[in-house]
Amino acid sequence: MDTATSLRLRSSLSYCLIDGHAIFLDVDGDRYFRLPAPLETTFLTHMTTGECATSALRGLLECGLLENAPSSSLRRTQTFAEPPMRSALEMASVAGFFSVGALLEVGTIVASTYWRLRTRPLRDVLDHLVARHVEDSALKDAAHGEATERRLLATAAVFNRIRPFVPVETVCLLDSIALLSFLAHRGLHASIVMGVTCDPFEAHCWVQARDLLLNETVGDACMYTPIKVIP
DSSP, X not given: OOGGGSEEEOTTEEEEEETTEEEEEEXXXXXXXXXXXXXXXXXXXXHHHSOOOHHHHHHHHHTTSEEEOTTOOGGGGBOOOOOOOEEGGGSOOOOOOOOHHHHHHHHHHHHHHHHHHHHXXXXXXXXXXXXXXXXXXXXXXXXXXXXXXXXXXXXXXXXXXXXXXXXXXXXXXXHHHHHHHHHHTTTOOOEEEEEEEETTEEEXXXXXXXXEESSSOHHHHTTSEEEEEEO
């Protein structure tokens, strides 16, 4: 087996680079982590050059970082997201009065999302989100074709206005999943961007459509390096 050309990052993992160090997100394990220095050096060498001794790569296999995948490349697994340039929270609101129906819908989405996050593995929650998001948005705006920026802003503004009335603790992942679902029900496509900082370590996420943030400010989002984009 030609190890250098038949290994890739395990499918449940994603990573980003901050100040020359690799930080990983393991969706299956619901955790962030870094590698010990020797393994990190091996990983970064293989990522950069594609060349590394089989004996060195064996350590990455044994710790479950890599998996066999013929013709794949470790370098293709790094996460990229379009740099945020604008924020709905920093623009004039385009939302008018919201309906009782919208209030009930946001409450239901937030409550169901909270329940799933408390009772299901993160992988199941994200898989369910992607499946529903694709199903709800595919017929209308799977690639932003007909989803105007005005509709995105108006819909996000309605959600953001209603959310404080829902008696569930505000948590970035919960609220981002709920907002993505609220958008998808209206045929609008966006993504959740998960980001991290290194020193000190912090994790955060937000909803983004191209370069437009829908539930975070530009300044706060730019403090984090994207590590995973969903979907």
